[in-house]
Amino acid sequence: MSSEAHSSAEYIKHHLQNLTYGQHADGSWGLAHSVQEAKEMGFFAINLDTMGFSILLGAAFLFLFHGVARRAKAGIPGGMQNFVEWIVEFIDGAVRGSFTARNNMVAPLALTIFIWIFLMNLMDLLPIDWIPGLATMLGLPYMKVVATTDPNATFGMSLAVFFLVLYYSIKMKGVGGFVGELTLQPFGKWGLPANLLLEGVNLIAKPVSLALRLFGNMYAGEMIFILIALMFSGGAVLALTGGVLQWAWAVFHILIITLQAFIFMTLTIVYMDMAHQEHH
Amino acid sequence: MNINMTLIGQSITFAIFVWFCMRFVWPPIVAALEARRKEIADGLAAADRGRHELELASKRSVESLHDAKQRASEIIALAEKRAAEVIDQSKQDARVEGERQLALAQAEIQQEVFRAREQLREQVAGLVVAGAEQILRREVDAKAHSALLEEIKNGI
Numbered sequence: 001m002s003s004e005a006h007s008s009a010e011y012i013k014h015h016l017q018n019l020t021y022g023q024h025a026d027g028s029w030g031l032a033h034s035v036q037e038a039k040e041m042g043f044f045a046i047n048l049d050t051m052g053f054s055i056l057l058g059a060a061f062l063f064l065f066h067g068v069a070r071r072a073k074a075g076i077p078g079g080m081q082n083f084v085e086w087i088v089e090f091i092d093g094a095v096r097g098s099f100t101a102r103n104n105m106v107a108p109l110a111l112t113i114f115i116w117i118f119l120m121n122l123m124d125l126l127p128i129d130w131i132p133g134l135a136t137m138l139g140l141p142y143m144k145v146v147a148t149t150d151p152n153a154t155f156g157m158s159l160a161v162f163f164l165v166l167y168y169s170i171k172m173k174g175v176g177g178f179v180g181e182l183t184l185q186p187f188g189k190w191g192l193p194a195n196l197l198l199e200g201v202n203l204i205a206k207p208v209s210l211a212l213r214l215f216g217n218m219y220a221g222e223m224i225f226i227l228i229a230l231m232f233s234g235g236a237v238l239a240l241t242g243g244v245l246q247w248a249w250a251v252f253h254i255l256i257i258t259l260q261a262f263i264f265m266t267l268t269i270v271y272m273d274m275a276h277q278e279h280h
Numbered sequence: 281m282n283i284n285m286t287l288i289g290q291s292i293t294f295a296i297f298v299w300f301c302m303r304f305v306w307p308p309i310v311a312a313l314e315a316r317r318k319e320i321a322d323g324l325a326a327a328d329r330g331r332h333e334l335e336l337a338s339k340r341s342v343e344s345l346h347d348a349k350q351r352a353s354e355i356i357a358l359a360e361k362r363a364a365e366v367i368d369q370s371k372q373d374a375r376v377e378g379e380r381q382l383a384l385a386q387a388e389i390q391q392e393v394f395r396a397r398e399q400l401r402e403q404v405a406g407l408v409v410a411g412a413e414q415i416l417r418r419e420v421d422a423k424a425h426s427a428l429l430e431e432i433k434n435g436i
Contacts, residue, residue: 018282018286020282020284022284038282039282041282041284042282042284043283043284043285044284044285045282045284045285045286046284046285046286046289047284047286050286050290051286051289051290051293054290054293055293058293058297061297062297062300062301062304062305065301065305065309066300066304066305068309069304069305069306069307069308069309070308072308072309072311072312073312074312074315074316074318074319075316077312077316081312084309085309085312085313088306088309088310088313089313092310104302105298105302107306107310108298108301108302108305108306109298109301109302111301111305111306112294112297112298112301116294116297150286151283152283152284152286152287152289152290153286153290155283155287155290156286156287156288156289156290156291156293156294157290157291157294159287159291160291160294160295160298
């Protein structure tokens with residue numbers, strides 16, 4: 001029993017570790033073969049699986065959409081063009097609904113966020129042992145398929161959005177306007193420290209909440225898939241129950257992955273809109 | 281689950297993807313959508329215009345039909361009037377001609393009558409004179425009574 005518990009813990013840990021490339025403690029470069037090794041690599045290491053899958057999926061999305069965009073014509077659209085146009089119009093509608101200023105970058109930004117996050121989340125619906133199993137056969141120690149369960153990916157995106165928000169805040173309101181927004185409200189100039197604290201937290205909360213919401217949802221979803229997968233090794237009845245549960249959770253997860261992609265996109269649009277507002 | 285260079289790598293990847301999307305994906309699709317929207321709007325406008333023109337044309341055709349009918353009836357009325365006039369005219373002509381012929385015939389008859397009467401008178405006078413000569417051969421001196429005879433002859 002204890003060995004089984006041990007192997008369960010191993011299994012879970014194995015599924016939660018990224019394929020990390022970096023400098024070992026002894027100075028050589030290579031893949032981390034244990035959680036401990038990965039931790040010791042520090043900041044100057046890179047998660048090959050996160051980067052690989054996210055770039056692959058993003059490239060697939062852009063390749064597909066670019067192919068449609070290149071052949072896009074005003075006449076009767078084909079099936080693929082129709083599908084792409086449907087998504088583009090959906091994004092365009094969302095941007096028009098929430099974003100009041102004029103900026104040609106927001107809609108493509110929203111489209112990229114939505115589709116990219118959706119595709120990365122979608123990898124969660126693959127049975128969790130397929131690709132890691134394949135990777136093990138190829139000799140790779142770890143393989144995490146869902147890039148959005150890596151906080152590096154979600155924070156990477158949310159920080160990029162955060163820098164855009166800062167950039168447009170300063171561009172639209174000027175440095176003075178932006179600093180004023182941070183310091184002179186809600187309590188007027190005599191409450192400056194309190195204002196700075198409140199507005200600062202408000203500002204920092206944007207990227208943090210964006211990244212953590214997505215990460216948390218996907219991480220929890222992945223965790224449940226892992227726990228369900230553990231049931232497969234517990235006898236016929238448990239395995240059958242696990243199969244049903246996995247199916248049910250996957251169906252529910254379709255909603256979650258779409259919703260999370262949509263929330264990330266919508267909040268990005270809203271933050272960008274706030275960055276463009278000058279009424280304060 | 282460690283924060284490492286992946287964070288920066290993801291940010292850069294994300295930025296490149298957004299840039300690519302903004303540069304090569306979004307504008308052509310939106311342009312195609314806009315072009316289609318315009319095409320549809322133009323088509324609808326053209327259809328509207330066509331319908332309007334059809335309406336106008338049908339109104340015009342009704343008007344011209346009405347016009348033509350009116351003109352036709354005018355022409356018919358004119359023709360009828362003209363025909364009546366022509367008939368009247370020819371009646372008039374015929375009557376005048378008839379009267380002229382009648383007058384001519386009457387004048388001729390008159391003349392004939394005069395001539396016949398003249399002849400008759402000549403003949404009667406001759407007969408009378410001849411009769412009288414026969415009867416009065418001996419007693420009547422033609423020379424002496426010629427004045428009288430002439431008077432009788434004129435008196436018939």
